[in-house]
Amino acid sequence: MADDVAVRELFDDARALAANGEWAKLVALVTSLHPADLAELVLELPEEERVALLDHLPTDVVADLFEYVEDDDLKELIRGVGVKDLPAVLEEVEDDVAADVIQQLEPEEQAETLAQMDRGEEVAELLQYGDESAGGIMSRGFVALNEGITVQQAIDYLRVLRPPADRAYYLYVVDDNRVLQGVVSIRDLLVSSPKTLLKEITQRDVHAVTTDADQEEAARILQKYNLLAVPVVDAEGRLEGVMTADDLIDVLQEEATEDMYRMVGLDEAETVLAPVWRSVRRRVPWLLVNLATAFFAALVVRPFEETIARAATLAVFMPVIAGHAGNTGTQAVTLVVRGIALGDVKLSDWLLVLRKELAFGVVHGILAGALTAVLALILSFNPWLGLVVFVALLLNVLIAGVMGAIIPLTIKRLGGDPAVASSIWLTTFTDVMGFLMLLGLGTVLIDRLAS
Amino acid sequence: MADDVAVRELFDDARALAANGEWAKLVALVTSLHPADLAELVLELPEEERVALLDHLPTDVVADLFEYVEDDDLKELIRGVGVKDLPAVLEEVEDDVAADVIQQLEPEEQAETLAQMDRGEEVAELLQYGDESAGGIMSRGFVALNEGITVQQAIDYLRVLRPPADRAYYLYVVDDNRVLQGVVSIRDLLVSSPKTLLKEITQRDVHAVTTDADQEEAARILQKYNLLAVPVVDAEGRLEGVMTADDLIDVLQEEATEDMYRMVGLDEAETVLAPVWRSVRRRVPWLLVNLATAFFAALVVRPFEETIARAATLAVFMPVIAGHAGNTGTQAVTLVVRGIALGDVKLSDWLLVLRKELAFGVVHGILAGALTAVLALILSFNPWLGLVVFVALLLNVLIAGVMGAIIPLTIKRLGGDPAVASSIWLTTFTDVMGFLMLLGLGTVLIDRLAS
Known part of the structure; x- marks a missing residue:
């Protein structure tokens, strides 16, 4: 059985061999690794050694790596293999993975690579689907059986086909036009009499998605019905591919990351350890836009300078009034954005959400406002200051909650991504x-507040 | 094939029948639904009608509902069924689901329910595992075969056992002590000669987790190796259960939600549409703690009232200096927390992370500081004010980035959940x-700033 510590030790040995250029020994060592682990090792090596190691590995081993690498790391692996050697490698990976790889290339490289592949046409077909659609991430590696054959014929066919274990989980049943009719499991084949027709044992209650469906929708179906795979059909119901749970797990993880990042204005490709110049290019333009919005807030304060000069205690409460409402609103945004992502909140719920946030805001705002008023009284012994901060905090908390809930719902209604209703705006x-x-309020009551 | 619109229309009909109390018609109508859809319908009904409908449904149909309901909704379904009727229903669900249900009950109800179940002991065994451990969410529904039997014997056994399709994906191979040796697929059985011993065709490169492993670790293994299920073993390597991809998808979704919520100080059980009083109880105590921290920030401003009274323009820049650094730090926290969750950032990376944030902070801080200084010059024509805001913004942005990265790593190091390094603190x-x-700085230079 696999052991994490053993793998890490092997990594250390492998790095030492790579540093010394002992390629034969290194290849012998790493071929015992699971492709997922080998991919990790390859990506950890310095670029020069990575290229050399990939050059020494058999094509089918290199091909396996592509199946286990995350989308973010594809580019590095491609550079390691070299565009020139790519067609031979891609010949051995699944169509959907090949399509993902080719999507990372420049347009002219794409055409050239496809032209050199025997299976170029099949792969090119997959490229037509949107990157985040079911068609874009489905796999062609499924087993389809005609409903008119017998159980014995199906078993014989599987014996010849020898599908990889991870393809043969659901066997899809189609009619003569390749229109999906349902599924049978291998178990059904085993327990049925050999002469039974497949159409007699087909389970027809199948949840399929169309090729243009959003990948998130497919993920939700898989999750709701506790499935391990979801078939993908075209507009006429013909079986085109299958999305498996392991692919959809990647989708769900990516979507969660994207939502988290967008809410704080981060590019979804950003990572903590990305090179500084890349982070600067990705994060700084947006942060400067954000700085401009802060300037706007500053300009709102500007006309009140005279008020502040006469009653400087107001400045003490600026961070409380603004900050507390900001946090309240951030909670509301987070709840609504995540609720939408999980399918718990629908657009038609907007009135419920609004009412809820208003009711919550009243209770919370009165409490928080009263506490802030108490602090104002302690600091200034001036009940008018208490009144000003109470009203300002209560109203601001109410506005924050309502806006926090309504903004993402409105963006969703307009067809945008609710997560860009970032907490920062x-x-x-x-x-x-x-x-x-x-x-x-302080200006109106300045004569009561000035010390 | 299932059709979302048809299901929604059926829901409307069902609600009308429920409102009129036409239970026989309603039961006939809903038994055509997939249990996942029926569960949705049941949870949407008003409490009284829910109880009545559940009372009219056959026990095995009710049992199916429990398999498809999310943890959050279990309590409502339990109330609908009634604790009294629970043992009969739980008799028909899988052990891990039964354990989840029983965990929702009061201690004395737990004991009573278990005592009335034939399988009470098996289920009680599962209750010993931590809620978020592999043991706590694994399913007992796996097929284990002894390595000493032949392929023909295995096929015969499967014919008799007739395992549900979703259990028979991987067939686990164990020795005489039930210690996990590896897997065979049904495909392997089909293509091997009948007299072959299982031990000869067992794939031994299996990634298992122990019962006390964190559920997130199991999810990561499944994701990394593109698996559809991960076996769970005890300390001696004996096969105890299996975690399937659909369970682990729920885990990953819950963990992502938890991280998002914790970062803004939300209870993970909170939802947008929860009743107001419940949200008040969950959110207000924490928001008031947060208000106290805002008071602390206010008290920091307090001693500077005289400075502000003399140079009120400083108050204009308070939100810029504080807010921009806050947003910069929030991005850093988000990157590190998500990086840890996805396994991309390790504790040993702390120096790299620190260096990166420092370098980024210098570039970004100088740019943002310079722009803010320009605004100060435009507003006041006073170069000293420009200098003060430049220095304050640069330093604060640097501090924010470094703290944003270091705080979650430190919490992780101390064994806590890095997501509680919420952006709000x-x-x-x-x-x-x-x-x-x-x-x-303004106080030191007050003679240069006062107008």
Whole structure:
């Protein structure tokens, strides 16, 4: 059985061999590894050694690596193999993986690679589907059986076909036009009499998606019905491919990461350990846009300078009023964005959500406002200051909750990604509203507040 | 094939029948539904009708519902069935589901329910495992074959056993002590000669986890090696259960939600549409703690009131210095927390992460600081103000990035959940540091700043 510690030790040995250029020994050592582990090792090596090792490995071993590498790391593996050697390698991987790899190439490289592959046409067909559609990530590696054959014929066919174990989980049953009729399991074949027709034992209650369905929809179906694979059909119901649970797990993980990142304005390709210059290019433009929104909040404060000069205690409460509402709104945004992603919140729920956030905001706002008013009284012994901070905090918390819930729902309604209703835009908004209310009220009551 | 629109229409009909109390018609209508859809319908009904419908459904249909309901909704389904009727229903669900259900009950109800079940002991055994361990979510529904039998014997055994299709994906091979040796697929059985011993065709490169392993670890193994199931063994390597991809998808989704929620201080059980009083109880205590931290930031501003009264323009820049650093730090926290969750960032990477954030902070801080200084010059024509905001922003952005990266890594090092390094605590910290630097510098240079 596989042992993590043993694998790490083997990695250390392998790195030493690579550093010394002992390729024959290294190849012998690493072929015992699972392709997923070997892929990890290859990606950890310095570029020069990576290229050399890949050059020394048999084509089918290199091909296996592509099946286990995450999308983010494909480019590095491609560079390691070299575009020139790619067609031979891709000949041995599944169509959907080949399509993923080719999508990483420049347009002219794509055409050239496809032209040199025997299976180029099949792979090119997959490239037509959207990157995040069911067609874009489905695999062609499924077993389809005609409904008109017998159980014995099916078993004989499987004996000849020898499908890899991970393809033969569901056997799909189609009619003469390749239209999906349902599934049979190998178990069904084993326990039925040899002369039974497949159509008699087909389970027809199958949840399929179309090639243009969003990959998230497929993932939700798989999750809801506890399936291990979801068949993908074209508009006429013809079986085109299958999405398996392991592919959909990657989808769900990526979508969760994307939502988390978008909410704080991060590019989904960003990682902690990316080179600095790449992070600067990815993060700084957006952060500067965000700085501009902060400037906007500052300009809202600007006209109140005279008020602040006369009652500087108001400045003490600026971070409380703005910050607390910002956090309240961030919670609401997070709940709604995640609720939408998990399918728990629908657009038609908007009135319920709005009412809920309003009711919550009233209870919470009165409590938090009262506490802040107490602090104001302790600091200033001035009940008017208490009144100003109470009203400003209550209203700002209410606005934050409602906006936090409504903004993502509205973006979703307009066909956008609700996660871009990032907490950061909301925070700018609560800053502006909080300052306006605190300093506006303070200006009206300045004679009561000035010390 | 299943059709979403048809299901929704059927739901409408069903609700009308329920409202009229036409139970016989309703039962006839809903038994055509997939249990996952029926579960959705049952949970959508008002409590009274839910109880009545569940009362009219056959026990095995009710049992199926438990297999498809998410953990959050279990309590409602249990209330609908009634604790009294639970033992009969649980008799028909898988052990791991029964254990999940029983975990939702009060201690005395647990004991009583288990005592009334024939399989009470098996289920009780599962209750010993931690809720988030592999043992806690594994299923007992696996097929184990002794390595000493022949292929023909295995096929005969499967014919008699008739395991449900979703159990027979991997056939686990064990020795006489039930210690896991590897797997064979049904395909392997079909293509091997009948007299071959299983031990000859067993694939031994199996990735198993132990019962006390964290469920996230099991999910990562499944994802890394593109598996559809991971076997679970005890300390001696004996096969105890199996975790399937559909269970692990739920795990991954829950963990992602938990991380997102914890980062903004939300209870993971919270949902947008939860009743207001429940949300108040869950969210308000934490929000008030957070309010206290905002008070702390306010108290930092307090001693500088005199400085602000003399140079009120400083107050204009308070939200810029504090807010921009807060957002920068939030990005860093998000990257590190997600990186840890996905296994991309390890503790040993701390120096790399630190160096990266420092380098990024210098580039970004100088740019953002310079832009803020320009705004200060435009607003005040005072180069000293420009200098103060430049230095305060640069330093605060640097501190925010470094703290944002180091805090979650430190919490992880201490054995905690890095996601509790919520962006909100960080924001309080950047508020305090920003105010201290801006107003502190402003106080030192007050004669240059006062208008």
